[in-house]
Amino acid sequence: MNSESSRYSAAEVERFLTDAFVALGVPARDAGVVAGLMVKADLHGHDTHGIFRLKQYSARLRDGGTNARPTLSVIVDRDATAIVDGDNGLGHLAMLYATELAMEKAERHGIGWVGVRNGNHAGPASLYVGMPVERDMIGLYGAVGSANHVPPWGGTDLLLGTNPIAIAVPAGDEPPLILDMATTVAAAGKIKTLAQRGEAMPEGWMVGRDGKPLTDPSRQKEGFLLPIGGPKGYGLAMAIGLLAGTLNGAAFGKDVVDFTADTVSPTNTGQFFAAISVAAFADPDQFKRTVDAVFQDMRASPVLPGQDPVRIPGERSLAVFRERSVSGIPMHPNLVAVLRKTANELGVTPLAAIDGPA
């Protein structure tokens, strides 16, 4: 965030998002749920997966690509597994349903694994994997990315997304581990943010069709995102795509709709979510003490010259959450301008900055 950024309170951002979704035809209760999850993403520093996405969501709601009034349902249901049909509503709704159902199943059977079909972009995975942690459960999430930016290893056809994986594990006195990662070196949202800010990408994030590094984020469509570990990241993205997409009857591979470029076609986005009850394996308090000790050992490691102290995944995001909960959510002037335009189009009261109207 540069120094020109204004700050916005979580309550005001949530108010604005709720108003915007209601203006787009989303029922008030659903609008509030999605707005609450989006604000939580911004509070945690996931700047590319919170209010930043309103423009995309509103374009799709407006143009009919996303269903403003979905009816969610469970279409197959076994003791420990199910598929939730999101009825092409805002993706957060189906993911929240799937998360709650997985936790209920884990409570009863040790684990619950719930797939989503007819979902949509649902914000950062950490929103969902963080929920079972509050109940002494482990969370596990995978998704088919909302556009294909990656070819199969060695190839040039864009058939894979950044297909993220997320895992959260509860701790005791320590903050939980919350890992939320794209299987590409860079996430698509990060590149969108750099493009909006007019900043360059580091080498290693993308290559062009000539195989050479691509660093101008506005030329994103001319190249490919690189998977982590080369063929390993390709393999992970494939496996996650089959589990989150194909297994649930959701899109994967050439059926994936570019969520940004196409605002009228249902995406049939697929995700999977698993909750694992720690109590099915161990005494939760004992488990959490052991996790604390592991994290403390990691953090006590001496560091390589010039490196920051060792961090546990999720630690930085928690620090951002604490700071933003007090000081508000900073937004880049370019984002503020986009949101002001959206407010005008929808006829809702624009966002007011903490230190006065933006």
Next chain:
Amino acid sequence: MNSESSRYSAAEVERFLTDAFVALGVPARDAGVVAGLMVKADLHGHDTHGIFRLKQYSARLRDGGTNARPTLSVIVDRDATAIVDGDNGLGHLAMLYATELAMEKAERHGIGWVGVRNGNHAGPASLYVGMPVERDMIGLYGAVGSANHVPPWGGTDLLLGTNPIAIAVPAGDEPPLILDMATTVAAAGKIKTLAQRGEAMPEGWMVGRDGKPLTDPSRQKEGFLLPIGGPKGYGLAMAIGLLAGTLNGAAFGKDVVDFTADTVSPTNTGQFFAAISVAAFADPDQFKRTVDAVFQDMRASPVLPGQDPVRIPGERSLAVFRERSVSGIPMHPNLVAVLRKTANELGVTPLAAIDGPA
């Protein structure tokens, strides 16, 4: 494999391994099970995870680090989850038990997730994830590596292993996807093989304590393995370690025993194995036809200049399996020499090459 390699039939390798384990006090039935799985690893081209490991396994059985006559048990058991206690026997025995139990649970409840404690090195993950595939199930595996070669990201204390993850998905006419990957750029076994052959490592596999590339595999102990995607691979290795180790009451972090250097201490190795029944989500035949189509689309992609055609993870290994099933398993002269020494020590008939005694 260089041209000096001799070839050995699968039956002869299995005979030799069974004899060796029996000579080390392993009951004949268990010896046969482990030998069969080890030969399967070699047939599939996992040269670092088959007979290559006999030297380590026999040292630990001889010195008491591994229990030759374990009694396996299930210590916690919910509908869809369990922990198997491997009683410090050869790791293949507990992993096979866990795999079978997970498949049984998946059959009844949609998914089965089974952890292992008091296990040991169990060969390649692909051995196990390939089993549910034969029953129209998906396999998922993670393990705490059998020695710590990796510091937490930015640090220098060796607290993490190569903690592998494996995922297998059934297909129809196409071969299944079988992904089996270390979360480091290179697997420890690959480095052991290069050291045995006297060959150098590529840059990017390891760095020294000065942060500079390390390419001499015999100097492995002076440096660190690098995780895939930097902090992402570190996060994955942590999450896998917590799920495969800590959750099961198995070792993770500073409690990990170096399986090679220490031949007397129980390792308390932990793994997890999940089986997911495709039938709990979809019609298996329809699912497998869709998977076939996805794989065919990937393989039809044009390639970057100088690249091989796109492959599906597991495809190369299957080709090796077919070739070696006919022509036998090639072994490097250095490995053959080690095995001859082991045969002498144990008083068992040495391996006979296909074209005469090696």
